[in-house]
Amino acid sequence: MTASSFARLGVSWIVVACAAVVILLLSVAWVRPALAACKRASSTGIGAVAFFYGANVQAERFEPFDTVVIEPDSGFDPRAHTAHCPNWYAYVSVGEVTKERAYYAQMPKTWFAGSNAAWSSTVVDQSASGWPAFFVDQIIKPLWERGYRGFFLDTLDSYQLVAKTDAERMQQQAGIGAVLRELKARYPQARLILNRGFEILPQVHDQVAAVAFESLFGRWDQANQRYDEVPGNDREWLLAQAREIHERYSLPVISIDYCPPEDEACRRQIVQKISTLGIVPYVADGGLQTIGMSHSIIKDAEPLTKVSLTR
Missing domain, CATH: 3.20.20.70 (Aldolase class I)
Incomplete structure (x- = not known):
């Protein structure tokens, strides 16, 4: 788009267009971390x-x-x-x-x-x-x-x-x-x-x-x-x-x-x-009424090996 084209649109349209671009970029910035984080789960x-x-x-x-x-x-x-x-x-x-x-x-x-x-x-x-x-x-x-x-x-x-x-x-x-x-x-x-x-x-x-x-x-x-x-x-x-x-x-x-x-x-x-x-x-807790503990990110479980537990 040429400078004369922008002139025909007027200042208000230029402001709106710029604002739209900024909003789009901010949206991408917010969405990308969420999408990346949701891919944490293991192959299971x-x-x-x-x-x-x-x-x-x-x-x-x-x-x-x-x-x-x-x-x-x-x-x-x-x-x-x-x-x-x-x-x-x-x-x-x-x-x-x-x-x-x-x-x-x-x-x-x-x-x-x-x-x-x-x-x-x-x-x-x-x-x-x-x-x-x-x-x-x-x-x-x-x-x-x-x-x-x-x-x-x-x-x-x-x-x-x-x-x-x-x-x-x-x-x-x-x-x-x-x-x-x-x-x-x-x-x-x-x-x-x-x-x-x-x-x-x-x-x-x-x-x-x-x-x-x-x-x-x-x-x-x-x-x-x-x-x-x-x-x-x-x-x-x-x-x-x-x-x-x-x-x-x-x-x-x-x-x-x-x-x-x-x-x-x-x-x-x-x-x-x-x-x-x-x-x-x-x-x-026994009633599962509180948030308990696991791993924030857990790797795929390895196949169980023979273990010896103390009685």
Whole structure:
């Protein structure tokens, strides 16, 4: 454009054009760091994880993490925080339901197989006809529409509270498999993290992004409301599960451990112990009501090697 052309536009247009250029440059300056930061996650797509079930989700405080699991009933809107780095996962209970959930009243009472007194919840019969479709329509679909693309599936072992024979356990496991297949059939892009569910992995491992378990070193005793150290035998059993998941399915493994929220030394020590084993760590309070500790940036987990732990 020549000088005479600018003259024809007038001074006001020149000012507007210059302002637009400045705004564009500033926008790029702001966006580029966010885009770069969001690429921190490892090739597993999990990276540094956090689990937070508190009511007040302050998105900016989770920027050091790559994957954050939150309680969707908190009212948090992941669509309003796409500039922040974490991939937002919604907590979803598969094996149990509480009366506080909006969908509880819509569930036929014939689907209720028992109770879990420690958490004041009801165990759901995974073999119930119509349960997989209900789970996707009434639980996953509303969350998907709210912007969630990842789901942390909890209480996958709760059927063991009510299934007493091998045949009953196999029936419940088949039901959970049907739930996950229905979910992925409807939402193929959904990313799933399982909490335990070791028995169903052979039939669903290709549907999940990672497997988590709780309490490798520090645990929370819900019934007695106290923190405890994990017995050596329990830890070795979990490590055997972790090795199999790594070796057979090449999936990242996450350990969620617990320390008193004021004990930072405990959290740091356990994070280091878990990381050394090639497992993705997260350590927080027993109710996951505070922001705990992982790694700001965590490298891909190395395959687990044989470790010797002191009993």
